[in-house]
Amino acid sequence: MLSLLATLQLLTSSPGLPTASRPSVTASGPSARPAGNAGSGERLYLRFGCYECHGTTGQGGGQFGPKIAPDPLPFIAYYRQLRQPRAAMPMYTHKVLSDDEVLDIYAYLQHVPPARSPMDIPQLNIR
Amino acid sequence: MTRKRSFPGRRDFLQGATVGGVAAISGIASASAAPPTKPPVSATGQPRAPGIANAWAESLPRNEAAVYESCGGDYMVDVIRGFGIEFLAATPGNTFMGLHESIINYGMLSDPKLTLVTTVHEEASVGMAHGYSKIAGKPMACAMHTAVGLQHGSMAIYNAWCDRVPIFMIVGASLDETRRRSGVDWDHSVQDGASLVRDFTKWDDQPGSLRAWGESAARAFKIAMTPPYGPVLIATDTLMQEEPQPGGAPPPIPQTPRITPPAGEEGALREAAKALIAAENPVIYADRLARTPAGLAQLVELAELLQVPVVDSFNRLNFPWRHPLNQSEQQQALIATADLVLELEPGDPFSLTATRTPNGAQRSVMSAGSKRITISSLDVYMKSNYQDFERYVNDIDLAIAGDAEASLPALIEAVRQNLPENRKSALTDRGARWARAHAAQLDRSRQAAANGWDDRPISTARLCAEIYAQLHGEDWTLASFTEFQSRWPQRLWAADKHSQFIGGSGGYGIGYLGPATLGAALANRKHGRVTVAINGDGDFMMGPGVLWTAAHESIPLLYVVHNNRGYMMETMQMQMVANRRQRGADRVLIGNELSNPNIDFAMLARSLGVYGQGPIDNPADLGPAIRRAIAVVKKGEPALIDVVSQGR
Numbered sequence: 001m002l003s004l005l006a007t008l009q010l011l012t013s014s015p016g017l018p019t020a021s022r023p024s025v026t027a028s029g030p031s032a033r034p035a036g037n038a039g040s041g042e043r044l045y046l047r048f049g050c051y052e053c054h055g056t057t058g059q060g061g062g063q064f065g066p067k068i069a070p071d072p073l074p075f076i077a078y079y080r081q082l083r084q085p086r087a088a089m090p091m092y093t094h095k096v097l098s099d100d101e102v103l104d105i106y107a108y109l110q111h112v113p114p115a116r117s118p119m120d121i122p123q124l125n126i127r
Numbered sequence: 128m129t130r131k132r133s134f135p136g137r138r139d140f141l142q143g144a145t146v147g148g149v150a151a152i153s154g155i156a157s158a159s160a161a162p163p164t165k166p167p168v169s170a171t172g173q174p175r176a177p178g179i180a181n182a183w184a185e186s187l188p189r190n191e192a193a194v195y196e197s198c199g200g201d202y203m204v205d206v207i208r209g210f211g212i213e214f215l216a217a218t219p220g221n222t223f224m225g226l227h228e229s230i231i232n233y234g235m236l237s238d239p240k241l242t243l244v245t246t247v248h249e250e251a252s253v254g255m256a257h258g259y260s261k262i263a264g265k266p267m268a269c270a271m272h273t274a275v276g277l278q279h280g281s282m283a284i285y286n287a288w289c290d291r292v293p294i295f296m297i298v299g300a301s302l303d304e305t306r307r308r309s310g311v312d313w314d315h316s317v318q319d320g321a322s323l324v325r326d327f328t329k330w331d332d333q334p335g336s337l338r339a340w341g342e343s344a345a346r347a348f349k350i351a352m353t354p355p356y357g358p359v360l361i362a363t364d365t366l367m368q369e370e371p372q373p374g375g376a377p378p379p380i381p382q383t384p385r386i387t388p389p390a391g392e393e394g395a396l397r398e399a400a401k402a403l404i405a406a407e408n409p410v411i412y413a414d415r416l417a418r419t420p421a422g423l424a425q426l427v428e429l430a431e432l433l434q435v436p437v438v439d440s441f442n443r444l445n446f447p448w449r450h451p452l453n454q455s456e457q458q459q460a461l462i463a464t465a466d467l468v469l470e471l472e473p474g475d476p477f478s479l480t481a482t483r484t485p486n487g488a489q490r491s492v493m494s495a496g497s498k499r500i501t502i503s504s505l506d507v508y509m510k511s512n513y514q515d516f517e518r519y520v521n522d523i524d525l526a527i528a529g530d531a532e533a534s535l536p537a538l539i540e541a542v543r544q545n546l547p548e549n550r551k552s553a554l555t556d557r558g559a560r561w562a563r564a565h566a567a568q569l570d571r572s573r574q575a576a577a578n579g580w581d582d583r584p585i586s587t588a589r590l591c592a593e594i595y596a597q598l599h600g601e602d603w604t605l606a607s608f609t610e611f612q613s614r615w616p617q618r619l620w621a622a623d624k625h626s627q628f629i630g631g632s633g634g635y636g637i638g639y640l641g642p643a644t645l646g647a648a649l650a651n652r653k654h655g656r657v658t659v660a661i662n663g664d665g666d667f668m669m670g671p672g673v674l675w676t677a678a679h680e681s682i683p684l685l686y687v688v689h690n691n692r693g694y695m696m697e698t699m700q701m702q703m704v705a706n707r708r709q710r711g712a713d714r715v716l717i718g719n720e721l722s723n724p725n726i727d728f729a730m731l732a733r734s735l736g737v738y739g740q741g742p743i744d745n746p747a748d749l750g751p752a753i754r755r756a757i758a759v760v761k762k763g764e765p766a767l768i769d770v771v772s773q774g775r
């Protein structure tokens with residue numbers, strides 16, 4: 001039987017997500033333009049519970065968590081929110097989530113494809 | 128030590144037991160009072176079972192060998208249906224067998240009918256009555272076994288209390304301890320059974336005679352239906368239900384008065400009207416305002432008269448979701464910039480205007496010099512123990528005690544009388560601005576719903592949009608609250624009838640949705656409405672037996688299981704706690720997930736006689752599945768779809 005997390009990983013797996021070269025990261029944060037492994041980031045995104053509030057592809061969960069993908073926040077803002085969150089968000093310290101892992105998750109969010117236009121979705125155009 | 132007791136003869140034994148019982152019921156002081164006109168006799172004319180004659184006379188449990196020409200239960204049926212109550216939900220219990228028998232053999236066979244609805248848990252009985260009332264606008268009754276039955280029902284009573292909903296409840300009571308059976312009867316007896324739930328019932332009584340029962344029931348009904356509404360409870364003696372009516376004739380049926388709610392004082396309402404007219408940025412906040420369709424219509428009238436934006440708490444359908452003045456999505460910004468907030472039946476006025484900073488401090492978001500006016504029936508009646516009254520608000524400028532719906536006509540009239548002609552042009556401009564804002568918000572919601580549209584698990588936006596795509600041509604009710612679906616129905620659907628949405632549980636007692644939405648569907652049945660409930664898996668598993676009741680009673684309802692395979696709220700909060708302790712997220716699902724094994728809700732539904740589909744995890748399959756299920760519902764039967772969904 002599949003656990004909740006395993007189910008999510010199966011249902012949301014996106015083979016072919018790219019791997020990028022890793023930038024240097026200082027103790028206080030990354031010092032270069034971020035890059036990471038989007039495939040790894042997707043697994044980490046689920047493992048660390050980001051999906052609980054933000055949805056499995058970052059689409060948002062109403063009052064429980066804003067949309068974070070596609071088009072994520074600039075990396076620095078994203079990084080600060082993880083390390084020193086504003087509003088009701090779990091704090092992800094270095095002990096919980098390494099900078100490499102932070103970069104991987106960001107890479108995943110960057111690779112979430114743009115949404116379809118709502119005009120092309122009949123169910124969203126009911127008057 | 129030797130005890131001497133005289134044993135009565137058989138004839139005396141029977142008659143004494145009966146007269147004693149009647150005396151106890153009717154409050155007649157002496158057993159020598161007039162006996163029933165048709166005294167009970169042995170049903171068979173044969174001697175009682177061996178050994179029974181050796182029992183103490185006062186210990187004769189009920190009147191098992193007697194036959195009657197009348198009974199208290201029949202009178203109770205007549206009183207209950209005299210209130211216009213059509214249904215009584217119950218899981219059987221032997222302390223209300225007398226009433227139960229009267230309903231099935233008298234109430235259900237004579238007009239106006241009082242019909243018994245079979246449930247498999249007392250929480251379901253109360254929950255059904257809760258949801259029913261919000262559609263029907265009148266109470267449903269429920270009966271519970273003494274002690275353990277009421278204990279089962281207690282959480283649902285608390286929900287109804289917090290949600291300000293009238294329910295007419297009966298709990299059995301074995302008052303004459305000399306006539307209880309040994310063993311279980313004593314385990315299931317209590318001196319003051321209602322005390323268990325007294326903190327969250329509006330009124331209760333334990334009448335001592337059948338005549339008093341009628342009067343207490345009428346008083347209970349009147350209190351329940353006078354805003355603020357609330358559940359009421361009559362502890363009802365078992366023997367009073369079962370035994371003959373004193374004198375062989377029923378007491379008078381008490382007259383039920385036409386009940387009018389308390390309205391706010393006219394002078395205060397005129398003051399509120401003038402403040403609304405003078406304000407540049409007024410906002411109306413509506414919580415449990417619209418008890419009836421009239422409340423919705425009046426709020427539309429007031430808002431349009433002044434072109435004031437309305438924020439709906441979504442605890443009722445107070446205001447049409449697609450009305451241009453509906454600015455519920457902009458609540459925080461509106462409150463922050465308002466110079467006047469008119470709050471109608473606010474349940475939590477503190478949180479409306481205050482926020483919590485990251486370090487836990489609280490601050491008002493309202494601008495300096497802004498004013499607050501409340502109109503609330505909760506200022507008339509509240510209790511002290513349970514804390515559902517929320518934090519005290521110390522910045523209200525004018526608190527008008529009274530039912531908001533009943534107060535709106537006078538407020539509207541005062542606005543009409545005082546609104547200067549030269550103000551109307553500015554108000555029209557204000558309305559046009561809000562209409563543009565509403566249209567822009569709808570566009571944003573649609574754009575947001577498109578994100579994750581093809582995701583698996585299925586997004587809550589798609590779940591809700593697919594339901595509406597199949598539902599929008601019907602006369603429909605969404606009977607479940609939407610907080611856990613990110614309020615997508617309010618963001619995407621059009622609803623402008625009071626019956627289309629009934630809010631939530633009130634007390635956030637989980638297990639509300641299954642029975643309450645079924646009760647709403649029961650009330651909708653005679654109107655032919657399609658009732659839909661989006662029901663979380665965690666909530667649903669609190670009482671899946673309601674599916675059997677839905678099938679058994681042929682109540683048409685579509686249950687859509689928002690199956691995120693866990694207690695998602697608690698999972699999110701556990702994540703917060705674990706991260707604060709820097710222990711990571713790997714184990715937060717322990718105790719919070721509902722998987723290993725996954726619950727097969729469709730199979731569960733089928734096992735209980737309900738049409739079931741799923742699990743559905745491909746979003747492309749969802750629309751057709753909903754269409755098939757609605758076809759079942761339109762035939763008058765319940766249906767369930769299990770949708771593997773995102774958390775929120």
